[in-house]
Amino acid sequence: MKMAGTGGETTVSGRFCPECGAVLEPHVVAGEVRGHWRCTVCGRLHYDHPMIVVTCFVACGKRLLWVRRALPPKAGAWAVPGGFLELGETLAEGAARELHEEAGVLVPASRLDFYMVGTITFINQVYMAFRTTVESEFTLPGVESLECAFFSREECPWDQVAYPEVNEAIVQAYDDLDSGVFDIWHTEMTESRYQRQRVRQHLPS
């Protein structure tokens, strides 16, 4: 998983027009300036927007798949496989692609179940997490991973994780594996607040 703005990469924050290279100016919409930019030459409008991270919890029994990052940021630390959604792919296709790229695990997108959605406002990321199961712990680490491993909750190197800010969501996944009950979760994480709630659902009787 790459986190925006923490390594050499950046999200597009806008100063120069990506279309013509001229200077951008803030664009006021209905009296508000909110990360909108207008090109002073070609007039095109540009917007800064949050990024979508797709990720997948892959369970083999009570163990979940982790990857040890080969690339910055957080090289050497462990994370649940995932990364930015790319153009032209569905959420599940993106999560399946990341699984394959980072861990060599090939699961069809159609076998990924939608599981969690969350906003992390202070890094402007929305994450969409799927879940699936595999029969074996076989992996083939890609160029972005130093190694891959399935860890039980107890085996997990919690002190070497890349993004401890999402640990609570991962603990929830272990809880759900233990109980066999997989609700859908909606998380909001801001500078001042962490809130995870079960999405209310009324099943047909």
Next chain:
Amino acid sequence: MKMAGTGGETTVSGRFCPECGAVLEPHVVAGEVRGHWRCTVCGRLHYDHPMIVVTCFVACGKRLLWVRRALPPKAGAWAVPGGFLELGETLAEGAARELHEEAGVLVPASRLDFYMVGTITFINQVYMAFRTTVESEFTLPGVESLECAFFSREECPWDQVAYPEVNEAIVQAYDDLDSGVFDIWHTEMTESRYQRQRVRQHLPS
């Protein structure tokens, strides 16, 4: 709701570096080129990514809130209120903001229930839909709306909607209003396929 690339606005497709204005070149990652760009001068990396649209189904009895668009694209046509998620806000806050901007309807983000998630790959948008209820049909159209109205399924001007490609999701919302059963929906829409599925969920007994 603004659809990217259909009006004067664009998503950032990358030719010039937004940070320094120099020319960008395609950036190859592990032998693949996928909408990644590198600045030929400052070396910064930039990515094209899908955009997040937040929207909300607001029910008053069996009627849903619609807004008639004042701005291009699709000015004059009807749509469910919504728009692009902005920096620094949660999904629910973004949906609440759009409701307020477009229809003058003020509902706290905490009162929006997560409802649908979908990918529309051919316009590179991911939409996140919430639902809520209001006690009255009072609205106050904002500068982006010509008018607002609550329509039952029968009253809805289906031949004047801005984005007929999402009509099936809206019909689902009317169905759920009728049945009182609000499952969580995951939709994938590609050039070749439309698929909407109820997210499997096992409630605790």
